[in-house]
Structure formats: C-alpha cells, structure tokens
C-alpha cells in the first residue's frame with residue numbers, strides 16, 4: 386500500500402459512488418474510411434484552428450498511402466463486439482454504444498440516438514489510457530459540448546471510468562508482448578552470431594506539447610510534483626518500470642530501457658516532449674546497441690500512429706542502422722484488456738459491482754472525477770463532464786459532483 390494519490394484533496398471527492406447505468410458509451414478518436422474522407426476528417430481534428438487544406442494535405446500522406454483508410458474504426462468495431470461478448474458471458478445487460486470525436490458515428494448523434502432509444506445514464510469508456518488534454522479532458526469536453534448542442538444536458542447523464550494506464554487489463558498484454566518481442570530480437574541476434582549483443586527496450590508514446598504535459602493530472606488547487614515533470618510522463622515511466630520488473634528476468638537481462646516519444650506535430654518553435662524515437666534509435670546505435678524492442682505503451686490499438694510511425698518509420702530507422710527490430714502488440718482485443726474494461730465498468734455499477742480497484746503502479750488507481758481544472762485546455766476551456774464541481778452531464782436530481790453524488794467507491798489494491 387502506498388500514499389493515496391492527490392493527497393491535497395479529499396480522495397473521497399474523486400471517487401464516484403456506484404450508480405445504475407443503462408448503457409456503455411465506447412468513445413474513440415475516429416478515422417477516415419476512404420480517400421474522400423481524409424481532408425474532411427483532418428478538418429474535424431483541427432477544427433477551429435483555421436488550418437488551410439493544403440497544409441492538411443501535407444499531414445495526410447500516411448492515410449493516403451493506406452487507401453485513405455485508418456485502421457482505427459475497424460479496431461473499434463472489433464473492440465465493441467468483444468466487449469459485447471464479454472458482457473453477455475457475465476450476464477451483464479448493458480448495451481455498448483460507439484461514438485467518435487472526429488468521424489462518423491459522431492458523439493452528438495450517438496447521444497441523441499441513445500436518448501431517443503430510452504437511455505438516461507451512460508458510462509463512457511474511452512480508447513485512451515493516460516492523463517493529458519488529448520486523452521482525457523478533450524473527451525470530457527466533447528461530451529459536454531454534445532450535451533449542449535443536442536439540448537440533452539439534464540436529461541441524459543454521462544459519466545466516465547477512470548484513466549486505466551495502470552489497470553492490469555491494460556498492462557498485462559504489454560507485459561506478455563514485451564517478453565515475446567525480447568525473445569524474438571534475442572533469437573535474431575543469436576542467429577547472426579552475436580547472442581550477447583546489447584538490446585534496448587523503447588517504450589513509445591505520443592509526444593504532446595510540454596505545456597499540456599505539465600497541466601495533466603493536476604489542478605491549480607493541488608500543486609503536486611511528478612516524476613519527469615508531469616503526470617503524463619510519470620504514468621508512462623511507472624508502467625514501463627512495472628513491465629520491465631515483471632518480464633522474465635532472463636529475458637530482460639542485459640536489456641536497458643527508456644521512454645521515448647513519437648508522432649510530434651505542431652509548430653517547430655513550440656516545445657513538445659522529447660526525445661523522438663528515431664533520434665533515440667540513432668543515439669543507441671552509435672553507443673553500440675544491436676537490437677531494439679519497441680513497446681507502444683501509449684496506445685490502445687494498432688492505429689495509424691502505430692502502423693506508420695513505428696512499423697514503417699522506426700522500423701526503417703533500425704534497418705538503415707543495421708539493428709534488429711521488433712514491435713510488441715497493443716492491447717487491441719486481448720481478452721485481458723476486454724475483461725479489464727468490463728471490470729472498470731463494474732467498479733461503477735450497482736449491479737455486478739466490483740469493490741476492488743486494482744492498480745499496478747503507486748500512482749493509481751486514478752480518480753473517477755477529475756479535480757477542477759485538471760488537464761487544462763489552453764485553447765479556451767469548455768464545459769466538461771466528470772469534473773469536480775462541474776454540473777454538466779449529471780443525472781437529474783444530482784446537484785453537483787462536489788456534493789451528494791460522491792462517496793468512497795471501494796478500495797484500492799496494488800497488484
């Protein structure tokens with residue numbers, strides 16, 4: 386047992402009492418499904434920033450090269466089906482609705498359909514595990530804005546499960562995958578006659594602006610310092626360490642590891658998290674590393690960021706430098722991940738309630754209700770659900786998340 390996270394706040398305020406939900410909302414990013422969708426999709430992603438289509442065309446090359454198709458929607462359809470099967474196997478009668486932030490089926494339409502079908506209280510599960518604006522608050526704002534644009538605020542309640550970066554259902558598939566990838570790279574080096582050659586594990590996640598990282602997982606009322614300067618970095622470091630500690634000692638022997646970043650965009654003068662994975666690979670090669678295992682720790686499925694930036698670009702960097710390379714799988718529809726997501730739902734439900742809140746790092750279990758101001762939106766704050774003191778997305782009769790809606794919702798277990 387370790388100190389409770391968010392020691393400066395009453396931890397009970399960040400735990401939601403179990404409630405009676407009538408559907409699960411699987412919320413994701415969305416992606417284009419053909420060449421004609423690419424520019425409209427990118428306009429959605431960069432909405433409100435006035436980026437000209439010519440500039441959008443420049444960032445579209447990975448979609449263009451793949452027939453204009455992102456793998457992400459197919460992966461979410463598969464995840465939805467897997468969740469439905471797991472719920473049915475446990476006799477949990479909650480339908481799974483699917484909605485995206487940037488492509489059809491769009492979240493506002495899905496909320497309207499849910500309401501028209503008689504649903505009144507949804508529990509959102511996102512395809513995003515860590516804390517930062519893009520992976521947490523932006524989803525909560527998009528629900529807030531959708532409730533406003535549909536006029537459903539006060540009629541349809543939407544809550545959200547905690548960020549699950551250190552839930553065993555998310556971590557264990559990486560643990561398995563890292564061991565397998567290490568064995569493959571070792572075998573390749575052995576076949577080349579250099580079984581003792583140094584191998585390095587690169588845990589890779591999405592780079593974000595440094596300012597966004599620093600605002601992640603904290604509020605102005607609760608100044609708190611994190612390893613690496615932010616909750617976003619600290620969460621990744623803690624999970625990476627957990628994975629390395631759990632992988633077979635023989636497999637990790639002689640293998641060092643580090644956290645690296647990928648998929649940077651934005652203006653060059655704005656600082657983002659570094660080092661970039663390709664720079665890190667070049668530095669490691671110069672220092673004598675002969676094999677690279679890439680673990681896409683920041684991602685839930687093998688979407689475009691993974692298949693392009695890792696399987697294409699990082700793999701090419703390794704090939705050019707003569708390094709052995711293997712990329713571990715993302716959780717995708719791994720049975721442990723699917724059942725872990727259902728467990729996260731059951732933490733919040735009255736029926737089939739699970740009181741245990743497992744977490745594999747000292748940082749978790751992360752909160753159900755974000756502290757006020759958490760993961761700030763520097764482009765202008767919007768109303769967000771699942772935030773302490775917010776009145777958006779609440780069930781009728783619930784005054785505010787700072788009052789009667791909250792109670793200590795079970796106990797934390799570090800596993």
Ligand SMILES: CC1=C(CCC(=O)O)c2cc3nc(cc4[nH]c(cc5[nH]c(cc1n2)c(C)c5CCC(=O)O)c(CCC(=O)O)c4C)C(CCC(=O)O)=C3C
Nearest residue numbers: 414416430444455456457513519520591593650688689690
């Ligand atoms: C932290 C994070 C995640 C992980 C958490 C999560 O999963 O949510 C994530 C996921 C994803 N990002 C994706 C795609 C894009 N992200 C962009 C732009 C940006 N992402 C950012 C951050 C993140 N992004 C940021 C700080 C920007 C800069 C602009 C801005 O401040 O918004 C752009 C615009 C063009 C460009 O700038 O390159 C695109 C097209 C897709 C779909 C992939 C597919 O189609 O398979 C997915 C899953």
Ligand SMILES: [Fe+2]
Nearest residue numbers: 519591648690
């Ligand atoms: Fe992104």
